[in-house]
Amino acid sequence: MTFQQHTLTLPGDTPGHSTTLYWYSAGPETAETKVHLQAALHADEQPGTMVLHHLLPMLREADAAGKLRARFVIFPSVNPLGLATRVLRRHIGRYDLETGVNFNRRWPDLYPQIAQAIAGRLTADPKANIALIRNAVRAWLDSQQPATAAQKLRLAVLKSAHDADIVLDLHCDDESLIHIFTSPELMPGLQDLADRMGAAATLTAEDSGGGSFDEVLPGLYRKAQRAHPDLPIPMGAETATLEYRGQADTHDETGINDARGLFDFFADRGLIDASAPAARPMPAATPFEATEVLRADGPGLLAYRVGLGDKVKKGDIVADIIAMDGPQAFLARTPLRAGTNGFILSRASAKYTVTGASVAKIVGTEILPARAGGYLLED
Incomplete structure (x- = not known):
């Protein structure tokens, strides 16, 4: 059995304070596919945490039965710093109160950081090119020296996500239907995810303007492709922001159904050895x-x-x-x-x-x- 809990203690920025980040892993470490799941980057958005709360036992059971065919890394509440930002009995989990920065904005533009490291080393082998880019990103991440707790948290999350094949960032809106944000190159490839989620809309944009987490890896591969148009560089990660209704929609009933939708999506992909009923087709993607x-x-x-x-x-x-x-x-x-x-x-x-x-x-x-x-x- 590979299901395991992990913790990381983040030293605080003021005396006597620290924060613990919890996450889980499951599935063979040598699996060809890695899946990174996280929820509550906006810490006041809890429906995604409820979804992962219900998905974790499903993965644990599948792992015990030897049915996982991918390496899963799951952060049920990826922003413990934001969980602490309560002011006058209100949770302000969307913004870092020290800097005013939205927790899902200003994630780094990775390609300029690795362009020199991969220059002249890309080949006609697409898999080798993906490995080269990921290794360069890992080296750059390892070279970083974050100072604040927020910087250390971002670095830890990027180290987990940078070499994943599927990266899903679970959020919610204010009062909303289920929908998805993703990059245009990843559609219709992620239509199976939209169908399993029951997404009312899938909205695509290359760059929505804010440096959102789900745009980091597509932006990396897109810029590498455009800088080397004569070489095969696939989009090395399928990434999306999954908006699970509104902030008040944190319920067991919907959480169980949404977790089953994700489980069935992974089963459809052959990442879990399980069968799933047919999904109901949902609308095709539209530009954001x-x-x-x-x-x-x-x-x-x-x-x-x-x-x-x-x-x-x-x-x-x-x-x-x-x-x-x-x-x-x-x-x-x-x-x-x-x-x-x-x-x-x-x-x-x-x-x-x-x-x-x-x-x-x-x-x-x-x-x-x-x-x-x-x-x-x-x-």
């Missing part, structure tokens, strides 16, 4: 640039006219904003209208809004000029 992030044009109280999954047309009223100041305070309602045709993927759970705050995401099919080439995240 075709999704409108509808923002409030003034402060007030939100009164939604649409629910999750509802179809809207450009100009339809998504919500009214009830004025909370001025001569018509608590009387006037200003309609907030859809800027595209599509369906409602997410809404805000907190109904008091301010100017510029995200109110809804509307998944369409046509790229929006205001979104093309811009910053795509909420944030």
Whole structure:
């Protein structure tokens, strides 16, 4: 049996403080395929942790039966630092309170760090090229000397993920349907994952603008490919951010079903020796640039006219904003209208809004000029 718990103690940045990171591994260390799973990088997003809570016993049982054909590394709550950021009885797990940096932003651009190390060494062998790139990344990671606890945590996570073939980062939205973010080169290859998850949408972008964790490895291989167009360099990792509904959707029932969806996905891939029922086909991927992030044009109280999954047309009223100041305070309602045709993927759970705050995401099919080439995240 290979199922094992691991811990890493991260010294704190202030006297007398430290943090423990927990993770699990299972499956043969010599397996050809490595899977890296993590949840709650945004530490206030717990549905993914519930999913992995239920997936771990499934993997442990499969491991005891000798059915694992891949090496699994699982971080059920990958950001213990964020778990501690509670302020005035509220969990602020999305941002590092010391720096203000979003925990899922500003992950490193790896290709510039290894470009010189692989120059002139790539060959006509695609597998050898992947190994060369991974070894170069590992050498660069080993050379780093992180100072803060947050830097040490990021380094530990990257060391685990850098040589994985499948990297899944489990998150959730505010109030939302299940959806996926991934790179365009990885579709339709990850359609089987979307089908197993029951994803209402799969949104693709090469660079959403924020340096998100799931874009680190695709960006590495994409830049290597473009720098060496005459050499075979595959996308060395299938990576995705999996959005498991909204923050309040942390329940055993959904967690069990979602864990089974992941287990069946791995079984479909031959990574677990198990059979699975047929998956229901879900929508094909669309560019993230075709999704409108509808923002409030003034402060007030939100009164939604649409629910999750509802179809809207450009100009339809998504919500009214009830004025909370001025001569018509608590009387006037200003309609907030859809800027595209599509369906409602997410809404805000907190109904008091301010100017510029995200109110809804509307998944369409046509790229929006205001979104093309811009910053795509909420944030």
